[in-house]
Each structure stands twice: as C-alpha cells, then as structure tokens.
Amino acid sequence: MTKPVLAIVGRPNVGKSTIFNRIVGERISIVEDIPGVTRDRIYSSAEWLTHDFNIIDTGGIDIGDEPFLEQIRQQAEIAIDEADVIVFLVNGREGVTSADEEVAKILYKAKKPVVLGVNKIDNPEMRQMIYDFYSLGFGEPFPISGSHGLGLGDLLDEAAKNFPNHDENQYDDDVIKFSLIGRPNVGKSSLVNAILGEDRVIVSNVAGTTRDAIDSQLKYNGDEYVIIDTAGMRKKGKVYETTEKYSVLRALRAIERSDVVLIVLDGEEGIIEQDKRIAGYAHQAGRAVIIVVNKWDAVEKDEKTMKKFEQNIRDHFQFLDYAPIVFLSALTKKRIHTLIPMVNIASENHMMRVETNVLNDVIMDAVAMNPTPTDKGRRLRIYYATQVAIKPPTFVVFVNDPELLHFSYERFLENRIRDAFGFEGTPIKIIARERK
Ligand code: GDP
Numbered sequence: 001m002t003k004p005v006l007a008i009v010g011r012p013n014v015g016k017s018t019i020f021n022r023i024v025g026e027r028i029s030i031v032e033d034i035p036g037v038t039r040d041r042i043y044s045s046a047e048w049l050t051h052d053f054n055i056i057d058t059g060g061i062d063i064g065d066e067p068f069l070e071q072i073r074q075q076a077e078i079a080i081d082e083a084d085v086i087v088f089l090v091n092g093r094e095g096v097t098s099a100d101e102e103v104a105k106i107l108y109k110a111k112k113p114v115v116l117g118v119n120k121i122d123n124p125e126m127r128q129m130i131y132d133f134y135s136l137g138f139g140e141p142f143p144i145s146g147s148h149g150l151g152l153g154d155l156l157d158e159a160a161k162n163f164p165n166h167d168e169n170q171y172d173d174d175v176i177k178f179s180l181i182g183r184p185n186v187g188k189s190s191l192v193n194a195i196l197g198e199d200r201v202i203v204s205n206v207a208g209t210t211r212d213a214i215d216s217q218l219k220y221n222g223d224e225y226v227i228i229d230t231a232g233m234r235k236k237g238k239v240y241e242t243t244e245k246y247s248v249l250r251a252l253r254a255i256e257r258s259d260v261v262l263i264v265l266d267g268e269e270g271i272i273e274q275d276k277r278i279a280g281y282a283h284q285a286g287r288a289v290i291i292v293v294n295k296w297d298a299v300e301k302d303e304k305t306m307k308k309f310e311q312n313i314r315d316h317f318q319f320l321d322y323a324p325i326v327f328l329s330a331l332t333k334k335r336i337h338t339l340i341p342m343v344n345i346a347s348e349n350h351m352m353r354v355e356t357n358v359l360n361d362v363i364m365d366a367v368a369m370n371p372t373p374t375d376k377g378r379r380l381r382i383y384y385a386t387q388v389a390i391k392p393p394t395f396v397v398f399v400n401d402p403e404l405l406h407f408s409y410e411r412f413l414e415n416r417i418r419d420a421f422g423f424e425g426t427p428i429k430i431i432a433r434e435r436k
C-alpha cells in the first residue's frame, strides 16, 4: 500500500521543521537505535486521525551552493515531483514577502493541490494577519502555530481531503516488489536494464504511474515481479537529483514500496558513509535485503579480493548480517542471472511462517543449551513463543519479566531461530511480553 505524501515548502525560517516535528511527533525517535544509522529529519511517516501518510520537509534538503532563491525554487520543485499534497508555509508575522511570491509562482504551475498554512499565529488576536495571504492565490489561508501546536488539525483536515483515494501503484499480493537502492552512479539503472534484458525475463509492462514513477513489471519462471523505480531511474536530468538528501529521499520512498531491497554498492569505489545510511533505512523498514556489489568487472582481483570485500561489508553493515552478498557486473552481465532467484528466496523467507510447536521446541532446546541469564538474583523465564507476523517474521516471547531478556540473549535466540529455519535475507523481530 502506498501512502499519500505531503510535502512542506516555504522560504527559510517560516517554521517548516517545527511543523514537521509537530506532525511527526515522537515517531522520529523510533528509528534511532541502530548503531551507525543517523537520523534524518526530512522524511517520516505520520498519522492524522484515520490517515496514514508520509511527510517531507523540503527545507531539510539542502541544494549545495546555489543562491537563496534557487534553493527554494528547487525545493518547491521537489515537492511538486514527490508529493500528492503540498503545504505551502508562510510567516504570518511578516506578511507576504517576495520569496513567498517566488514559491507561489512555481506552485501555480504544478497540478498538485496546495494548502496554505500561515504560521506563527500564536494567539487568536493575531488571526487577522492571515488576510494578507489571500493575495497569494491559494484560497483560504489556515492560521497555525507550530510552537504552540495550534490549528494543525484544520490544516491537516484540508490536506487529507486532497489525498488520492485510489492507488495506481497497487499490485496484487502475490507480486514480488523489489527495488535497487544506492547512491548516484553505483549502477542502479544499468542493473535494471540488465535484469530486463535477460533471456528468461519476460517484461510485461513498463508502466508510468502516479508521481511519474516508472515501475517495471516482469515475469520469471512463471512468477511475477515489479521493480520499483528509485532514482527516477529512467528520467534523469533534474539539477537536484545528485544532491545526497534527495537521493536518500527517493531511496526511502522506494524501500517503503518494496518487499525486497537490493542495496547496490560500487565495487570499484568501495563503501562510503552514505551507503551505510541507505542500508540502515532498509533494515529499519523491516524489508528483506540483498547486498549487490556492482562493477566487479572493473576491480583488479586476486583470489582474496572477494573475501576481503565481503569482510569489509560485514564490518560496515553489522546489522545486515542476514543479507546475502552477490558480486556482479551490469556491464558484462556476469551473475546478473542470480539476482531474481535470490529475490525470490529472500521474499519467501520474508513471508515464512513457522509452526508454534516447532518454534517452541527450538526455543526450549536453546534454553537447555544456554541457560537464561539472571539479573540481581532473578532469572529470565521463557514460557512460550509464537510467530505473530510476517514481512518481517515477528516473534513474541512470553517471559516473566521482559527487562531480563538482554540484547545478547535475544541475539542468541535469534541465531538459534535462524539456524533452525533459515530466514536468509530477512530481518526477524523478537518481542518480549510479560505473561501475567
Ligand atoms: P524552517 O527554516 O522553515 O524549517 O523554520 P524552523 O522550523 O527552523 O523555525 C524558524 C524559527 O521560527 C525558529 O526559531 C522557531 O522556533 C520559530 N517558530 C516556528 N514556529 C513558530 C510559531 O508557530 N510561532 C513562533 N512565534 N515562532 C515559531
């Protein structure tokens, strides 16, 4: 299910990130506990009443050394490209400025609904300040106060009225959706083309869908797949496409729509910080993951090179220890044919359900082999475990006190579960619950 996307635009200091944080609330903190993964405040999921949506703070996408006006212009264009609904934010205390008018001009050209939020209206007496903003031409201005959390409900109600209620990017449940993510120039588009060009692949449709995303549908061995478009892979050329924040944003969007994520690294250039960040998002999102080292043709190799690179990956991406690694070349097509079968296996494991009695045998054997830890004289007791979800496989373990299930023992249980059932390519989650 693709969630609607709301983007906030406006010149600096009108309160975009304040509003973003208000709407996102504490959610943003959930994504912080993975070592090596920096949080990013430009993109997050959010909820308003019954609506689930994603929100972008375009102000957080910095465009490099461009002049001020060019920066906000590009941010507005990103909003138009990426969003279903745009919240155009202005500062009620300053009246309409020429920078506001610049933003407005760009937004007029977009065929996207725009809701005008007038921020910093901190008390009812200030409400008359909003009337100025009718001149921007986006209808009724909504008075809000980011710092006080006022008026956001009405603004979001209006935005939600414009959320699309049908989803053109919806595929059947049995279609396996995967994406190739990675920083610019690692070879994502070349890989997509190589996959689509394979003999055994039957391309059924390369469909233009909402938001100009171009997904490729294909068949392999009778199964159906969709390659989710990432970096606007087929229509490059926008100035902002090479900025890091923008490519992260695109990656996040693609991850969200995928079952399996192929993290593409450049074998020639090695691993850089940006690769880790992108990989961290895939892991956090609970997607199945395969690590693809592309451009292997261009690497000077001896018999140790691959092992060394593999170790390097394991060191840098410790949280992805379940992800298989494949070394290949989009250019020479070497080992391209292994990709779809790997996607298939990862997807099967991502959806695997294990029987409760078999699971409990595994857990009890594990406990017999390595007794549960004690803390301040109290021993962890495990009563019972059951799988409660797939995509990713999620297990609830009923215990006497969840605090006693320390990370290292949880890790041990995870490894036993993996030894018993496989689960290659997919993260698994273990949740401890107190049994009263
Ligand atoms: P951005 O550059 O558009 O993301 O703006 P920020 O969210 O960083 O806010 C810029 C400044 O305006 C900060 O000092 C905020 O504390 C302040 N600010 C944001 N919202 C409000 C508001 O509703 N009322 C008042 N008085 N100040 C606000």
Ligand code: GDP
Pocket: 182, 183, 184, 185, 186, 187, 188, 189, 190, 191, 231, 233, 294, 295, 296, 297, 298, 328, 329, 330, 331, 332
């Ligand atoms: P994207 O930005 O990640 O989509 O990367 P592209 O597919 O546009 O590729 C970036 C550059 O890397 C292009 O010049 C490609 O020709 C080159 N490239 C892609 N795959 C390979 C490969 O397997 N080997 C070599 N030597 N070059 C490659």
